[in-house]
Every structure is written in C-alpha cells, then in structure tokens.
Amino acid sequence: MTENSTPIEPEDGTPIDEAAVETVEEAARDIDEKLLQQIIEGLLMASGKPLSVAALAELFVEAERPTNDQIRAALARIAEGCEERGFELKEVASGFRFQVRQHLSPWIARLSEEKPQRYTRALLETLGLIAYRQPITRGDIEEIRGVAVSSTIIRTLLDREWIRVVGHRDVPGRPAMFATTRHFLDYFNLKSLQELPPLSEIRDLDQLNPELDLGDGSEGRVLTLPDEQDAGPDTDDEAIDPDKLIDEDEAMALAKRPLDDILGYGRDKQDQTDE
Incomplete structure (x- = not known):
C-alpha cells in the first residue's frame, strides 16, 4: 500500500492483510512490466527503422505512457533475453533495433538473391x-x-x-x-x-x-x-x-x-x- 492510501476495512471489521495487498500490487506491477516489454518488442519488430526511447514513448497515449527509465529498463530486460539467441537488441545512433548477430552473416547472406554491392x-x-x-x-x-x-x-x-x-x-x-x-x-x-x-x-x-x-x-x-x-x-x-x-x-x-x-x-x- 502507498504511504498516503487510506486502508479499506471489510464490513465485518476483519483487519486488512497489508502484506497480501502489497503482494497483489506487486503482481500488478509485474504484469505491467511484462506487458510493456511485450509492447516494446512488438514495436521494434514491426518498425522498419531504429526507435529511440523518446520515439517509443510517443507511441503510448499520455494516460498510459511509461517513463524513460521504465522504457530503458524494459529494453535492458529484452537485451538480456536475447543473449543466447541468434539475434540481439542493438543500440545505434537512431535508437534501438533487432538485428542478426554478426557472426551469422555468412548464412544470412545466402537468403539474398541479389549480388552484394x-x-x-x-x-x-x-x-x-x-x-x-x-x-x-x-x-x-x-x-x-x-x-x-x-x-x-x-x-x-x-x-x-x-x-x-x-x-x-x-x-x-x-x-x-x-x-x-x-x-x-x-x-x-x-x-x-x-x-x-x-x-x-x-x-x-x-x-x-x-x-x-x-x-x-x-x-x-x-x-x-x-x-x-x-x-x-x-x-x-x-x-x-x-x-x-x-x-x-x-x-x-x-x-x-x-x-x-x-x-x-x-x-x-x-x-x-x-x-
């Protein structure tokens, strides 16, 4: 419970289990973090260009817009989740993007029918x-x-x-x-x-x-x-x-x-x- 919140007691006068309430609130925050991470992953997957933290924030309506710190924390979790994958989350000048790991380029190049420039x-x-x-x-x-x-x-x-x-x-x-x-x-x-x-x-x-x-x-x-x-x-x-x-x-x-x-x-x- 927050410091300024007013506890609500049941009609029968049974005391509120504050630990249980805090557990529920923490679970709700965890769900929000997971949803935010999924949204950012989807945005980066669908985007044809890198997206900065500010650009990601602008894609949320104001009432639900996360802070820059929350977005960066989600990006850090996404990057950590890619550590053993064939792709990575890379930050470049324009923002963040998913890309295939460089050491896999010989195999990826075989997908292209065009001759390299x-x-x-x-x-x-x-x-x-x-x-x-x-x-x-x-x-x-x-x-x-x-x-x-x-x-x-x-x-x-x-x-x-x-x-x-x-x-x-x-x-x-x-x-x-x-x-x-x-x-x-x-x-x-x-x-x-x-x-x-x-x-x-x-x-x-x-x-x-x-x-x-x-x-x-x-x-x-x-x-x-x-x-x-x-x-x-x-x-x-x-x-x-x-x-x-x-x-x-x-x-x-x-x-x-x-x-x-x-x-x-x-x-x-x-x-x-x-x-």
Whole structure:
C-alpha cells in the first residue's frame, strides 16, 4: 500500500492483510512490466527503422505512457533475453533495433538473391576521410589523397545517405563541406562517431599530409552539424572499373579497421599487377 492510501476495512471489521495487498500490487506491477516489454518488442519488430526511447514513448497515449527509465529498463530486460539467441537488441545512433548477430552473416547472406554491392578503394578512402576529418571539403580530400575525387563517388555517398552537405566554406568558390549522417552510423553499427577507431591507433597518418592536422583531440570531439544543404552540380563524372570493386561485406569489414588500413587497401594488389 502507498504511504498516503487510506486502508479499506471489510464490513465485518476483519483487519486488512497489508502484506497480501502489497503482494497483489506487486503482481500488478509485474504484469505491467511484462506487458510493456511485450509492447516494446512488438514495436521494434514491426518498425522498419531504429526507435529511440523518446520515439517509443510517443507511441503510448499520455494516460498510459511509461517513463524513460521504465522504457530503458524494459529494453535492458529484452537485451538480456536475447543473449543466447541468434539475434540481439542493438543500440545505434537512431535508437534501438533487432538485428542478426554478426557472426551469422555468412548464412544470412545466402537468403539474398541479389549480388552484394561493390565499392571502389577510392570511395572507401573518401568515406574514411570524411568520417575522421568532418566537416571536410572535396579539395581537402583531394589534397590528402593526392588525386582528384570523382563526382561519382560523392554522388554515390550522398545517394546512400552516408554523407551530407552541412555548409559551405567561406573561401572563393564556397566549396561544400561534407559530414557523415546518422544513417552512416546505423549502417556500420555505430552509436556515435566516438565509436570509430581512435586516431591514436592509426599508424603513420601524419605522413599522408602534415599540413592537415588529424591528430590531438580530434578523436574525442563531438560534432553538432547544421541542416543539409545543396551540394551543387556535378562536373567531372568518371567511369568506374568493375575490376577495382570489392564486395559490400568486405567493404563493411574494412570500414571498421583503422584508417591507414582503409587508405592502403588494394595498393599491394595494384603493385603486384604493375610488376
């Protein structure tokens, strides 16, 4: 019984068994917790995208809306219940979602009749530099890589919603500044940019271009980015050699490795070919 509740005595004057009442009230709370857990499980199963705690709360009418702490407690119980299952409850940038465990991907991939998408080494280099040096312009990327960046690469990253335009640098020509998106974090199973491999683990990065400081403190910064803006027209599309593409699964695995591995990927093969 609550502290302010008034006990109700039976008409025959028999004393109320307060312990029994508390047991009933506790059982009712347990039922509510189980129902809340079932509702959240159903919402996450039916949703085609991750749901945040706030988004889950908004799906309840105000009179029955649980607190954020109650929702998080239910999510914790759901996650615990998935520990020995083939799927898990994963928190990414946009919220929570159910997903198959990563080590089962070879079997799950056999369900898909479509061939996995393939990406060039140049695209992966560009994406890696945007992820670590954002916001960054196309000119900055070209300066680091030492070669021109194809508009096809930028357009592909924009179309996949892995990057967006967050502003324009106040210099002649006002070049677009690019940054990664929540969709990028969701796709690569990241909750935030701080889950990227820290720059301190990247070897010899300063040799790429000493003029661009990618070092002290960069890995810890939190970015607050403005709304997306128009990137402007493309001007220098170029054809992509199919022989230089890699599988999407391979690209995802590579994207989780240190940036110097990404930047050096494929060069050994190219050197062998040149010989």
